[in-house]
Amino acid sequence: MLxxxxxxxxxxxxxxxxLVLPYLIVGRALSWAGPWMGRQWIGxxxxxxxxxxxxxxxxxFARKGRGTLAPVDPPxxxxxxxPYRYVRxxxxxxxxxxxxxxxxxxxxxxxLRYSGVVLVVFLAVVHVYEEPTLRRQFGxxxxxxxxxxxxxxxxxxxxx
Numbered sequence: 358m359l360x361x362x363x364x365x366x367x368x369x370x371x372x373x374x375x376l377v378l379p380y381l382i383v384g385r386a387l388s389w390a391g392p393w394m395g396r397q398w399i400g401x402x403x404x405x406x407x408x409x410x411x412x413x414x415x416x417x418f419a420r421k422g423r424g425t426l427a428p429v430d431p432p433x434x435x436x437x438x439x440p441y442r443y444v445r446x447x448x449x450x451x452x453x454x455x456x457x458x459x460x461x462x463x464x465x466x467x468x469l470r471y472s473g474v475v476l477v478v479f480l481a482v483v484h485v486y487e488e489p490t491l492r493r494q495f496g497x498x499x500x501x502x503x504x505x506x507x508x509x510x511x512x513x514x515x516x517x
Contacts, residue, residue, distance in 0.1 A: 370426060371411055371448070374475060375455040382467045383459075400462030407454025414440050414448045428486075435495045437502055443511040445503065449479045450511075483508065 393401075417439040418424055422432025426448060440447035456472040459465075491499045506515045 371452050371455075375452055375459070378471065379456065379459050379468055382471055383463050383465055396464065397462050400458040400460070402458070403461065404455045404458025407451040407456075407458060409451075410440050410447050410454065411451030414451060417441060431490075431494075435491070435498055435502065437506075437515050437517060441506070442514040443506070445506050445508045446479075446483060449483070450509070453479070 415426055417436050418426055418432050421438055422434045422436040424430055424432030440451075444450060453472065453476060456468065456475060460468040460472055488503070492503075495502075502515060506512065
């Protein structure tokens with residue numbers, strides 16, 4: 358059941374942000390065909406890398422944290438493994454990498470502006486909601502983790 362909830366919320370939240378809304382923004386450019394140029398390969402590699410980080414983080418939330426990425430069904434345990442060993446917000450970074458990859462692939466200024474809006478929303482959500490909630494929920498263990506692991510730029514792995 359947890360696996361189904363994780364898939365549902367992954368499709369609902371990051372799926373909407375990285376697939377549905379970019380599709381609506383780019384529109385007819387998705388019917389573009391022809392041999393890929395260097396920019397398409399770079400964009401695709403960046404998007405696939407972001408998707409790997411995002412999916413890995415969602416799986417860790419389910420397996421290690423016993424929850425999902427949705428605020429209505431959050432992890433019961435603090436997740437500090439996988440991508441979370443290196444950065445506190447790998448899901449958001451994965452989504453941003455996907456969006457940047459799509460932006461490069463389609464060379465879309467509209468997608469770049471959209472990505473900027475998404476970034477600002479992510480920064481606000483983390484600062485105003487997520488970090489205070491995690492501090493309340495996990496107390497000292499989150500405080501130690503937050504001191505050791507950077508919020509946005511991956512760094513040394515967390516030892517616990």
